[in-house]
Amino acid sequence: HPRQPAQGAQQAAMKQSVQASSAQFDFMLWRSLFALRLIDLATWEDLTGAITLAGPQLALSLPETPQRRSAFLRLSAPGVQCFDGMRYTPGWVGCALSYRFLAQKALQAGWSRLEVMEDDVEFPADYPQRRALVNAYLSEHEGQWDVFAGLIAIIHPDTQVRRVEHRGGMCFVTVDRMISMVHNIYAPATLQRLATWNPNNHDPHTNTIDRHLQNSGPLSVVVTLPFLVSHHEELHSSLWGVQNSQYSDLIAQAQVELQAKVTEFEQSAQFDS
Numbered sequence: 001h002p003r004q005p006a007q008g009a010q011q012a013a014m015k016q017s018v019q020a021s022s023a024q025f026d027f028m029l030w031r032s033l034f035a036l037r038l039i040d041l042a043t044w045e046d047l048t049g050a051i052t053l054a055g056p057q058l059a060l061s062l063p064e065t066p067q068r069r070s071a072f073l074r075l076s077a078p079g080v081q082c083f084d085g086m087r088y089t090p091g092w093v094g095c096a097l098s099y100r101f102l103a104q105k106a107l108q109a110g111w112s113r114l115e116v117m118e119d120d121v122e123f124p125a126d127y128p129q130r131r132a133l134v135n136a137y138l139s140e141h142e143g144q145w146d147v148f149a150g151l152i153a154i155i156h157p158d159t160q161v162r163r164v165e166h167r168g169g170m171c172f173v174t175v176d177r178m179i180s181m182v183h184n185i186y187a188p189a190t191l192q193r194l195a196t197w198n199p200n201n202h203d204p205h206t207n208t209i210d211r212h213l214q215n216s217g218p219l220s221v222v223v224t225l226p227f228l229v230s231h232h233e234e235l236h237s238s239l240w241g242v243q244n245s246q247y248s249d250l251i252a253q254a255q256v257e258l259q260a261k262v263t264e265f266e267q268s269a270q271f272d273s
Contacts, residue, residue, distance in 0.1 A: 027051060028084065035087035035094075041199055053105045054081035060098055061085060061119040071232060072119035080117070095181075096197050096209035103186070103194035112142075114191060117183040120232045121150070130228055133168045138185065138222065145174065146190045146220045147213075150183030151227035153250055155257040161265040162220065171225040173262055178221045179210045183229045190219065225259055227251070 030047045033039045039047070057080045061069045069082065086101060088094030099116070106114040124130075138148055156177050163174040186194065193216045194209070201207040206215065213219065231247065 023051070031084065031087060035089075041097075048101070051105070052109065053102065054083070055079070056106065056111050056113060057081065057115045058083045058102065059117050059119050059121075060095075060102075062087065065119075068119045068232075072121070075121075075123060077117075077123070080115075082119075090202075090204070092204055092208050093199070093202065096207070096212065097199060099181070099194045099209045100197045100199070103191040106186075107188065107191050107195055111188075113138075113185055113187060115183075115185045116181070117150070117229075118181060118231075121183045122230045122232045124228075124230065127229070130170060130224070133170050134224065134228060137165075137167060137172055141222070143187075144220065145222045146187050147178065147222070148185040149178045149180060149221055149223045150229035151180055151231070151251060152178050152221075152223055152254050152258065153180040153182075153210075153247060155254045155261070156214070159258075159261065161261050164262055164265055164269075171262065173223050173225055173258065175221050175223065175258070175261075176218050177214050178219065178223070179214055181210050182231050193217075223258070225255065225262060227255060 027048065030039065030044060034041075034044045057077075059072055059077065059080050059082050061072060061082045062085050063069065064087065072082070083098070083102065085098040086094045088097060102114065102116060134148065138145065152175075156179070158177075160176045161173060162176060163172075165172045190213070193213055197209060197212050198207065205211070231251070
């Protein structure tokens with residue numbers, strides 16, 4: 001009968017939809033139990049062992065902060081799926097646990113890259129064109145970088161510039177450390193570092209997820225000047241309970257400091273040659 005194949009496909013799609021809905025319900029239930037400390041981390045990892053990520057481009061977001069999520073969804077970022085981040089108190093621990101979870105899952109899947117952005121990211125008007133150049137640059141230098149940073153919030157005084165290249169009107173800078181998780185692309189070596197974040201160290205001065213990355217040894221970090229992305233100033237920080245506008249001056253200062261290091265690097269290279 002001509003309707004049978006169509007009915008079969010419809011039933012298969014319905015079954016798949018029901019299974020996905022059931023899996024999401026289970027995940028959100030376990031997420032709530034963990035946030036309430038009714039299950040421990042080992043139990044959480046056991047329960048979520050079979051869960052796979054929606055794809056290698058994710059936006060870390062909390063359903064409990066609907067204003068932030070709505071602002072991100074309005075961006076209509078192509079190919080990016082929202083991931084319901086782990087909820088925990090203090091919030092920076094939940095954030096770090098989320099990155100640990102995502103990194104572990106990406107490694108299990110054998111992905112060569114994982115892109116994670118936070119839902120207060122902001123894309124400049126020329127983002128699609130600049131992002132295409134970034135993709136080409138990263139592919140050309142595959143295996144030579146650990147993380148691509150959409151922006152860097154703080155330039156550590158000891159930051160070393162390793163390489164500067166100009167492509168398509170963009171300046172690509174490779175440095176040895178970074179602080180910021182607003183929009184990053186991680187290679188497997190960095191995913192290994194994220195996956196081994198220590199949940200027993202509750203010192204926010206040393207163990208926030210970005211400080212964990214910075215403290216875990218030298219990195220090969222690619223960043224563009226100007227930075228590829230910015231962050232939404234009008235949104236409220238879900239971690240620290242302050243307006244994001246307080247970070248704007250930090251980020252602007254970081255860009256100025258990085259530019260100064262690049263200028264010094266290029267002048268030194270010109271002198272050496």
